[in-house]
Amino acid sequence: MIIGVPKEIKNHEYRVGLTPAAVQEFVAHGHSVHVETNAGTAIGFTDDMYVSAGATMLNTAQEVFASAEMIVKVKEPQENECKMLRAGQILYTYLHLAPDPRQTELLVASGATCIAYETVTDNKGTLPLLAPMSEVAGRMSIQAGAHYLEKAHGGSGTLLGGVPGVAPGKVLIIGGGVVGTQAAKMAVGLGADVTILDRSLPRLRELDDIFLGRVHTVYSTSDAIEHYSSRADLVVGAVLIPGAAAPKLLNAQHIKAMKPGSVLVDVAIDQGGCFETSRATTHQDPVYIIDDVVHYCVANMPGGVARTSTMALNNATLPFGLALANKGAKQAMLDDKNLLNGLNVHKGLVTYKAVVDALGAQLNLEYCDAAEALSR
Template identity: 80%
Template sequence: MLVGVPKEIKNHEYRVGLTPAAVKEFVTHGHDVIVETNAGTSIGFDDEQYIAAGASIIDSAEEIFARAEMIVKVKEPQPNECKMLREGQTLYTYLHLAPDPTQTKLLVESGATCIAYETVTDNRNGLPLLAPMSEVAGRMAVQAGAHYLEKSHGGSGTLLGGVPGVAPGKVLVIGGGVVGTNAAKMAIGLGADVTILDRSLTRLRELDDIFANQLKTVYSTIDAIEYYSSKADLVIGAVLVPGAAAPKLLTRDHIKAMKEGSVVVDVAIDQGGCFATSKATTHQDPVYIVDGVVHYCVANMPGGVARTSTMALNNATLPFGLALANKGPKRAMLEDAHLLNGLNVHKGKVTYKAVIDALGTELNLEYVEPKQALEL
């Protein structure tokens, strides 16, 4: 198979779909890899390393899209990239379609086979290709929150860890999954007063066992969100409904009730955000203020630590990518139900139910079972 790796073009996105080490794996399995020039240069993977791994360097994204049988990316394709996709071609990347009608429409029109990292599953009902970036984003959320709590950046001037004689800052984490757990680790490490909300008692018990008396676990209700957000210096939105639009858990009234200069970090912004006042921002212009509350809603947070993120992501995506190349997409997905769960669009059909639930009426689309779509 001819595998293509274009350079990412989203604002301040420096990650790359394949590292030189991953390219070498594909080449060793008998595949050809073409990489756009300077695709990984900014994070220490220069063209010479890709050539040494067996790749060919291509000058333009247009040629990558025109020639490759499978496109491996990191972020969702931008509109001009979507228009270069074609039927019979496989796209393997993050998609986050539910809050994005434009991308969904363009991918449907392309006829391509589009596999979303964020909906591939594993034997433990986890999301193995989303988990590495969730770990990064959870840890970064606390770093970002601490930074923007500084007075010079619009915050209240609160140090999360406090100092002897001064109480630490209060951190509220909404959601106890991978993002929330990693955010809690970082916040506890800084010495903050941490509360985590979740609707799963089983998960709350697990968190209580992990962290013991280092944080407070609270069952998530409207009343709990209202109370703890009003007391918090930093609120981290860490909720996830796989492949679906994020629920709006923090309302405008909750934001208004928060302390002046407090900070909210919406890690769910890729799926539309879990705060009513959230709108996607970029690393170039990461924050805005609503009702005195600083909002950090960068849609590609892990791109800020692109080298670490790229290597962590490749560790997870490589086995599935090799399966797609070695067996061909259809056979690979039919033989692996977890990879099949990653199929979101195929030959003009939407094959992920949560996307239809969010956009089906708006775009006049109908859901088709993944296996059924592959047989078309």
């Protein structure tokens, strides 16, 4: 199979779909890999390194899309990239379709087979291709929050760790999954006063054991969200419903009641955001202020540490990518129900129910079971 790796074009996105080491793995399995020139140069993966790994370098994205049978990316395809896809081609990348009607419409029209990293599962029911970026984003959320709490950046001038004689800053983390756990590790490491809200009592027990009482674990209710957000210096939105639009857990009134100069970091922004006042921002222009509250809603947070993120992502995506290339998309997914769960669009059919639930009425979409879609 011919694998294509275009250069990412989203604002300040320097990650790349395949590292040279991953390219070498595909080549060792008998596949050809076409990489766009300078796809990984910004993070130290030079064209020469790709050539040494066995890749063929192409000058433009158009050439990559035209030649490849499977496109491997990091971020969702932008509009011009969607229009380069063709029927029968495989797209393997993050998609986040539920809050993105335009991308969904274009992928349906393309006739391509589109597999979303964020909905591939494992035998434990977790999301192995989302987890590494969730780990990165969770850790970055505290770094970003601490930065924007500084007075010069619009914050209240609060040091999360405090100092002897001065109380530490209060961090509220909504959601105790991968993002929330990693955020808590960073916040606890800085010496902050950390509270985690979650609706799973077993998960709250696990977190209490992990942190040995160094964080406050609280069952998440509307009252708890209102109470703790009004006292927080930093709130991290870390909720996830796989493949679906994020629920709005903080409304405009909650945010208006927060302390002036406090900071919101919405890690769920890829799925539409979990704060009512959230809108996607970029690394170039990462924050805005509403009601004296700083909002950090960068839609590709892990792109800020692109080298680490790329290597972590490739560690997770490579085995599934090799299966797709070795067996072909249809057989690979029929052989592996976890990979089948990653199928979102196939031959103009939407095969992930949460996407249809979010966009079906707007785009006149009907849900088709993934296995049934593959049989057509």
